Amino acid sequence: RIAVTVDGRPVSVPPGSTVLDAVRQAGVDVPTLCSHPDLLIRGSCRLCVVSVDGKPGLVASCETPVHDGMTVRTFGADIQEARRVSLELLLARHPMECPICERSGHCELQAVAQRLGVRAARFTPMLLPAVADRTSPSIVREPARCILCRRCVEVCMDVQSVAALFPAGRGYQTHIGTFMESGLAQVACALCGQCLLACPTGAIHEVDHTERVWQAIADPERHVVVQTAPAIRVSLAEAFGAAPGEITTGKMVAALRRLGFDEVFDTNFAADLTILEEGHEFIGRLLSPGQSPLPMITSCSPGWIKFIEHFYPQLLGHLSSCKSPHEMLGALVKTYYAEKREMDPARLSVVSVMPCTAKKFEAERPEMGRDGMRDVDAVLTTRELARMIREAGIDFASLPEEDFDEPLGLSTGAAALFGATGGVMEAALRTVYAVVTGKEAPPLEFAAVRGIDGLREAEIRINGQAVRVAVAHGLGNARVLLDQIAEGKSPYQFIEVMACPGGCIGGGGQPIPSTKEIRGRRIRAIHAVDESKALRRSHENPALQQLYREYLGEPGSERAHHLLHTHYTP
Numbered sequence: 001r002i003a004v005t006v007d008g009r010p011v012s013v014p015p016g017s018t019v020l021d022a023v024r025q026a027g028v029d030v031p032t033l034c035s036h037p038d039l040l041i042r043g044s045c046r047l048c049v050v051s052v053d054g055k056p057g058l059v060a061s062c063e064t065p066v067h068d069g070m071t072v073r074t075f076g077a078d079i080q081e082a083r084r085v086s087l088e089l090l091l092a093r094h095p096m097e098c099p100i101c102e103r104s105g106h107c108e109l110q111a112v113a114q115r116l117g118v119r120a121a122r123f124t125p126m127l128l129p130a131v132a133d134r135t136s137p138s139i140v141r142e143p144a145r146c147i148l149c150r151r152c153v154e155v156c157m158d159v160q161s162v163a164a165l166f167p168a169g170r171g172y173q174t175h176i177g178t179f180m181e182s183g184l185a186q187v188a189c190a191l192c193g194q195c196l197l198a199c200p201t202g203a204i205h206e207v208d209h210t211e212r213v214w215q216a217i218a219d220p221e222r223h224v225v226v227q228t229a230p231a232i233r234v235s236l237a238e239a240f241g242a243a244p245g246e247i248t249t250g251k252m253v254a255a256l257r258r259l260g261f262d263e264v265f266d267t268n269f270a271a272d273l274t275i276l277e278e279g280h281e282f283i284g285r286l287l288s289p290g291q292s293p294l295p296m297i298t299s300c301s302p303g304w305i306k307f308i309e310h311f312y313p314q315l316l317g318h319l320s321s322c323k324s325p326h327e328m329l330g331a332l333v334k335t336y337y338a339e340k341r342e343m344d345p346a347r348l349s350v351v352s353v354m355p356c357t358a359k360k361f362e363a364e365r366p367e368m369g370r371d372g373m374r375d376v377d378a379v380l381t382t383r384e385l386a387r388m389i390r391e392a393g394i395d396f397a398s399l400p401e402e403d404f405d406e407p408l409g410l411s412t413g414a415a416a417l418f419g420a421t422g423g424v425m426e427a428a429l430r431t432v433y434a435v436v437t438g439k440e441a442p443p444l445e446f447a448a449v450r451g452i453d454g455l456r457e458a459e460i461r462i463n464g465q466a467v468r469v470a471v472a473h474g475l476g477n478a479r480v481l482l483d484q485i486a487e488g489k490s491p492y493q494f495i496e497v498m499a500c501p502g503g504c505i506g507g508g509g510q511p512i513p514s515t516k517e518i519r520g521r522r523i524r525a526i527h528a529v530d531e532s533k534a535l536r537r538s539h540e541n542p543a544l545q546q547l548y549r550e551y552l553g554e555p556g557s558e559r560a561h562h563l564l565h566t567h568y569t570p
């Protein structure tokens, strides 16, 4: 280990550490705007400057390697002034719109300005004449608010392998650009929102659907149904100060009722439904090879769908034909539920609360809906729902626990798993194994598909036949599996892909921060939800069995195909 002295205190750090690592090891919190626990980006903001070995001049601690015997000074008038100048230069090109900014109160730039005691901007404002990009249905970019930290560039390029964003221009004109300076809607962007999670300011945020939801709730003619994704119940409380991984399903339902939604349903019900439809489809593909290509790949993550459409359109036939669960639930609300309640579907609004920015795009896709009617009318991110709860003055922590409404609110533990990487695969294996073998006590937990490695694989023996499966989360990891398929070398029959690291619990609509450590806690909570359920296999869901009896017939029936399946074409 390397011995370093920080402000007179000895610490030891592993070889390869930076001065910033050593400083943190010494318990000193130097300010920084470009450093991020999951990313490698270094040296952009210059706020973490320190003095090293008593030399004149300051260095950025995040990009300076330690050496044995190094002495570091982290504070003093020279360091204080250097940090303030760097910050004030950033503020000189940053619009002072804090009261109306989405990130106000959670903005790292705002927090650092407060911390460094900067009360006035010393330098003449030189705002970039940048126009907000509102072309995409999911994400808004406001380049004027950008502080050029480059975190978005790293996550887009290195983690997601999308490279929709990159540094462009020089000097004062430097900015984060897109291909030919086009809008996000015109470039190959997956709309996963990982850039948004990485952004320290409000330069990237979601397209706001709260206003259209308030209007629907306020309209006495409309019957507004809300549904919540598996990941919301393990992350919403973070927006109200709770520790990551707290499960607040009942409070979430209570909050939605108090906001004025007429019916509170659970996307998890439709996750169970997806397992029956997708499991049936998979068994069909296994038994009749040649009709539809193997491996079959899951299709519930809309950022992933957009990625394959942009980069591997020739492989679209590998996608399951299942719509994603919240679209399935939307389709059922406007048909099955409307008929049951003898309601005109045109009076119904379906709102999905999702951890995902790409779901806003998905809801507007022409494939989702029929007869001029959308399956889903608005998509709120977890953060938007938290904003609505705050605006309504609801004290989230003191809410009672309430249950989802019937019949589309009942779900099994398998459905809960959808929120975490590997979960769709595990849920599918539970049902496929049970259906194919007919065994009374089929295995429940398939540990081989759990975990956090970006790529995982397993071989499951079902009735003597080996089924090889793989799981990828994060689009860079998905690319590895797609390249194998494109080269004709994929050994798998079934693949789960989720666009976001960690799966949906790491979606671009989740509370910020959303680091690897926080994602781990949310995943553990997802598994706890599964374990808490009396029923843990999708096909055991009695409300689902009733739906098939009363309305859909069998998995894969004509009506099921009409409402619950789709096709993506190049």
Ligand code: HC1
Pocket (backbone or CB within 6 Å): 228, 229, 230, 231, 232, 267, 268, 270, 271, 300, 301, 302, 324, 325, 326, 327, 354, 355, 356, 359, 418, 419, 498, 503, 504, 505, 507
């Ligand atoms: Fe997901 Fe899904 S699990 S896509 O990851 O299949 O967003 O949470 O809602 O629809 O069920 C997201 C989560 C979510 C759908 C389900």
